[in-house]
Amino acid sequence: MSADLVMDTCLLAGEIMLKNGGETYRTEETMSLIARAAGMDSVNSSATPTSIILSFRSNGQDHTRMVRTPSRTINLNKVTLANDVSRRFVSGSITLVEAYRLFQQIDQGKPVYPKWLQHIAAGIASGSFSMLAGGSWLDLIPSVLAGLTVNLSLQFFELFLRMKFFTEFMSALLGGLFALLCVTLFPQLHFSILIIGAMLPLFPGIAITNSLRDLIAGDLVAGVSRGAEALLTALSVAVATAITLWFMR
């Protein structure tokens, strides 16, 4: 087995996982398992949320390569699929070439759910969450619309605002202003319920859970940096909420 192909396969697998919201420890483990199963010695892998380094020894020669993952989205289906392929390769039911081809297919695959369905899901999540927080039936439709606004504007601002913080801040602000508009037009609505619902699509759930799992797996650097990512999102939402509340006064 050529060392280059092993390296390419491992890095592609790691990149898919890291780019789509997989945990850092899972990325490292997957890469080492594939490399070991392909017969490499002294395998070492290191991943942080923004970069992957893999090194191993084959036929008395060292190989090391590094990949950066500057853009990250969340697509847990791809993580699941990549996990599955690596398991199948390690258990020996597919060859390395097949695994590489499968990883390439996964990497280029489209999201499972179309964009419009995701926007509707964001709306439903917002609506049901604000009802859980104690809203009346009247608040349901406006909070669905507010969640929809936040998610749509998130997609829109991502196109030309290059900062994650700024994108989230702007969408949170827009969602808050929408809630403000609803309350101004229909004073019987609850402003607090609308705001609570509207901010739900921005909740950094993946960052928090992954940061915790990385921390208890012993990946302290990765865990802390993911925690910082989550805090930054929380901060942007908090600032936007404060500005909306200030308008409300």
Place this chain on the structure above:
Amino acid sequence: MLLLKGLGLSLLSSMAWGLLFNVPVRTLLACGFAGVTGWLIYFILPHFGAEVILSTFAAATSVSVLSQILSIWLRVPSTNFSVAGIIPLVPGSLAYKAMLAFVNGEYMNGITLAMQTAMVAGAIASGLILGISVLTIWRGARHARKRAH
């Protein structure tokens, strides 16, 4: 009635949240189920005299254990379930109240509320951690037995 409404809403919000994060189609219902379990424990425990923080902790722990079990059963990473399962537990209204107090200049009140929010968030986090750790017991036991031989 309140129970039924909460169950339906937590199912809906967890499933929608899973959909937002592109979980595989076959795990979508299981995501909703994780959310319902978490919310049910969060809702029922206060009737037995538990505080909000304790019930949040218990709910997060059970969501975490349940997602581990589901991940073994359905053969997918457990993040799929735990991310969606904790959504009904998020302290959204507490965080909002804290923000409102700060904007109104009631700093003491705001710090109290922000502290409560942080405690609930910490309860969710430690519950998740405990759930993951508990499920590694049998793996550790197997390891120890192998070493003893």
